[in-house]
Amino acid sequence: xxxxxQSLFLSVREGDSSVINCTYTDxxxxxxxxxxxxxxxxxxxxxxxxxxxxxxQDQRLTVLLNxxxxxxSLRIAxxxxxxxxxxxxxxxxxxxxxxxFGQGTELSVKP
Amino acid sequence: xxxVTQSPTHLIKTRGQQVTLRCxxxxxxxxxxxxxxxxxxxxQFIFQYYEEEERxxxxxxxxxxxxxxxxxxxxxxxNALLLGDSALYLCASSLTGSYTFGSGTRLTVV
Numbered sequence: 001x002x003x004x005x006q007s008l009f010l011s012v013r014e015g016d017s018s019v020i021n022c023t024y025t026d027x028x029x030x031x032x033x034x035x036x037x038x039x040x041x042x043x044x045x046x047x048x049x050x051x052x053x054x055x056x057q058d059q060r061l062t063v064l065l066n067x068x069x070x071x072x073s074l075r076i077a078x079x080x081x082x083x084x085x086x087x088x089x090x091x092x093x094x095x096x097x098x099x100x101f102g103q104g105t106e107l108s109v110k111p
Numbered sequence: 112x113x114x115v116t117q118s119p120t121h122l123i124k125t126r127g128q129q130v131t132l133r134c135x136x137x138x139x140x141x142x143x144x145x146x147x148x149x150x151x152x153x154x155q156f157i158f159q160y161y162e163e164e165e166r167x168x169x170x171x172x173x174x175x176x177x178x179x180x181x182x183x184x185x186x187x188x189x190n191a192l193l194l195g196d197s198a199l200y201l202c203a204s205s206l207t208g209s210y211t212f213g214s215g216t217r218l219t220v221v
Binding site for chain 2: 004030031033035041042043044045048050088090092097098099100101102103104
């Protein structure tokens, strides 16, 4: 089946770490993605990970992939108020062509 | 280097009308996909074009059609608009697993 699930809301204090979690269903997914969407805007690609990797780090962002549990997470270190947005997890379904998105996690960063 | 460009940014149409949305892919990308994002939801796949052919299609009716031109740019056409077609329409271009999205076209059907 095609299903990507995320929790809907996360609230953190400025300077703390944020962890956004996602589960997916297609065990043959080759790539998994994290996108950021600010109000009224399109999707900004934050990072993506190939399915043969367990971890990817890019400045303040760390992606962890657990293929056995089909679980993906995004950690944002030293979260800033500018990180407030909706974060979408997506998998590249069935060997390509179609991205399946979760419903998005709204991250609220309080000063 | 320009990313993915979509036009127009906003559009208001009446029920029953037809609309055409346009997308220019990121330089070097040869594949274009279209997504519909309803308010408060994640994007839903409409279809994908590669080498001017529709390669894959999501669960959208035939009222939704598209085209890809030799320069890789693409159009999305929606006929007989319904109120439920009101959404943000996103275009993504891709090359080897990297998918870049445009800022979208906000379509309102009244």
